[in-house]
Amino acid sequence: MAQKIELLKQKIKVFLKYKTLLNELVVRDIKVRYRKSVLGLLWTVLNPLLMMCVITVVFSTLFRQNIPNFPIYYLAGSLIFSFNSEATSNGLYSIIGSASLIKKVYIPKYLFPISKVLSALVNLGFSLVAMFVVMIVTGAPFHATLLLMPLPIFYVFLFTSGLSLLLAAATVYFRDIAHFWGVFxxxxxxxxxxxxxxxxxxxxxxxxxxxxxxxxxxxxxxDVVLYGTFPGMKENLICFLIGAVTLLIGLWVFYRKQDRFVLYV
Incomplete structure (x- = not known):
């Protein structure tokens, strides 16, 4: 038990040592994404707004889905899902895309997929601005439960981090996963x-x-954004366990395979 605690302390020290590098990787991802773009980060607000307009016209008008506050209903779900899909789609390329750096110097390899998750998290933060703008324009109520919004974001962050680590490790050995993931x-x-x-x-x-x-x-x-309700203990436990278990599995697979990455990238 003492050895495991000491090992965990060492891992934390290594993470803190490379924390600045992680920040640089996140900043680089954001800069690369919006390089030569006139509007830059403003697209993180405009994209969900434009998609919301299209989806609202299609499903509220053409398909007649009578969902109260449909724009907020759509955005609350879409932004969370988009965070996961963006982070995992970029994360699966994170190791093979950093092959030249991995071969030259020692860097904790988990920093690369985690940086993709964090850059997607930054984009999510800006995208939430779009949701609040739509709430004001449509007159949607601002419930006190909005203060609890970091909870579902934290749960999905755990899940997405584990999934990104798992996909990044698997893609090193099976490149077809990158093509399959888009369809999935x-x-x-x-x-x-x-x-x-x-x-x-x-x-x-x-x-x-x-x-x-x-x-x-x-x-x-x-529940916390649109309906003003706080999910019970059961739902909180389900969301946390899904995220925590996925993260543990992702870390376990990643650490088991990372020493051989250099042979395949």
């Missing part, structure tokens, strides 16, 4: 109730939906 995320989008209500699903589909981690995170986000 598209299917995952439709399997998550982002722009439709779960009430339209038959009972058997609802049971399957319970196995979708993003369903729990999207529902949690809507």
């Amino acid at each position: 995320v598209l299917a995952w989008t439709y399997f998550t109730p982002i722009f439709y209500p779960v009430t339209i699903l038959p009972s058997f589909a609802m049971k399957i939906m319970q196995l979708n981690p993003m369903y729990h995170y999207v529902t949690y986000m809507r």
Whole structure:
């Protein structure tokens, strides 16, 4: 037990030692993404607003989905899901994309996928501004539970970090995962109730939906943002355990495989 505690302390010291480098990696990702863009970071606000306008016209007008406060219903779910998809889609390339640096100097390799998650988290923070603007424009109520919004973001951050570590390690050995993941995320989008209500699903589909981690995170986000309710202990435990277990699995696989990355990148 004492050895495990000492090992954990060493890992924390290493992380703190390279904390500045992690910050630089996050800043680099953001700068690269908006390089030569006239509007720059403003796109993190404009993108969800433009998508919300399109989805609102399609599903509120053409398909007649009568969901109260549909723009906020959509944004509360979409922003959480987009954070996960952006972080994992970039994270799976993080090791092979940093091959030249990994071969030259020693850097804790987990910093690369984690930096992708953190840069996506920064984008999420700016995108939330768009949601608040829409809430003001549409007259949506600002519930006190908005103060609890960091909780679902923290839960999905744990889940996304673990998934990004797992994908980054797997992609080093199986490059086809990068191509498969784009198709999977598209299917995952439709399997998550982002722009439709779960009430339209038959009972058997609802049971399957319970196995979708993003369903729990999207529902949690809507509860605190749109409905002004705080999920009970059971839902908090489910969201935390999904995130914590995924993170532990991702770390375990990553550390088991990282010593051989240099042979495959």
